[in-house]
Amino acid sequence: TTHYLFIVVVAVNSTLLTINAGDYIFYTDWMWTSFVVFSVSQSTMLAVGAIYYMLFTGVPGTATYYATIMTIYTWVAKGAWFALGYPYDFIVVPVWIPSAMLLDLTYWATRRNKHAAIIIGGTLVGLSFPLFNMVNLLLVRDPLEVAFKYPRPTLPAYMTPIEPQVGKFYNSPVALGSGAGAVLTVPIAALGAKLNTW
Secondary structure (H helix, E strand, O other), X not given: OHHHHHHHHHHHHHHXXXXXXXXXXXXXXXXXXXXXXHHHHHHHHHHHHHHHHHHHHOOOOHHHHHHHHXXXXXXXXXXXXXXXXXXXXXXXXXXXXXXXXXXXXXXXXXOXXXXXXXXXXXXXXXXXXXXXXXXXXXXXXXXXXXXXXXXXXXXXXXXXXXXXXXXXXXXXXXXXHHHHHHHHHHXXXXXXXHHHHO
């Protein structure tokens, strides 16, 4: 019972960490201007949490379930901000599910080999997550307009946008985000799996 209670606590807390990792997740302005940081933090958190959860159950499909929980959680938050009068594009819901499906597919295809899930699955998450999210962000109406017209109330005064200087970071560095995410995801996911065996 204690072991199952522990995994529930880990699942809930890792979900919260992923959703709030570096505060690069919800808001349109930061999603665009800090895409590399967003890609690294989110792909790493997804891989660590999903692999830990998947290896605990030993069932392919658990990673997708884990990503679905985070997606629902974030859509609820998006709805809450929308209800407060912010535009629909104020919050962009990250695309976790396809990358988690690749992780599950790797685990299933390698006959539940946890090392393959960490190395191959973690790399696939790190490479695919930035690409899926770049496509998602391209659908945003005008991220810079949203960012400057609707600054976040929680933003510190020294970070409040004054003039659209953020545009110089608007290069969408997908390759850098993918590479960094892939490189960092594997060793951190391996650490998460190691902790799972203790």
